[in-house]
Amino acid sequence: MILQGVLGIPAAEMTPKVKNAIMTLMAEVDHVRSELKIAHRRISELEKLADQDSLIEISNRRAFVREMTRMISYSDRYGINSSLIFLDMNDLEVINDTMGHKVGDKALVHIAKVMLSNLRDSDIIGRLGGDEFGIILPKANEQNAAAKAQQIIANLEKKPLVIDGKKISLKMAYGIYPLHSGLSPDHALDQADKKMYSHKKNMKNEE
16 A cells, blocks of 8 residues: 555554545645745745835835845955936926926836846846936946946937827936945945936936
8 A cells, every 4th residue: 555655564564444534634735835835935925025126127226225235245256347327307396396206217118128128137227216226237347237238228218118109208317336246235326316316417407
């Protein structure tokens, strides 16, 4: 019998009562295993939701900062630097005030899709809050990061948001900061933010 082979129970002791008890126990074990699989899957789903932005299917600030910390640690260990791009959407408040917050949300989603279409699988993108986004480019220097930011902005101009047949031009300012050994994520974000603000100021002066 299969039960005898698996459990090593002598045939003389394999009474109907013992057999039923063992079968019941095995069924309970299978049920527990099934429940554990469901629980693990649910935990994974909850962890994903905790790391995901509430509006866009990209990392939220908490998850993004965690990934930045990991990339800085990678730099500490291997001496290979990466770059942070800090991007800010221009005039989101104007869109919200004149066209409504739903259109503003669609603008943010549209921007994220354009950015994602221009990134590698190894690149990391997150929404830092409001109209601010961050991108981590592993193994990329500042020149590479600037070129990527300009590419994203150029493609955003080529692919405007369309609402009810009307094209809405979306513009972004950016700042670049290298992620190197010994750096803190807060300092990197602060410095990239300052460079972004300088770029935004220059854009307004050129208008």
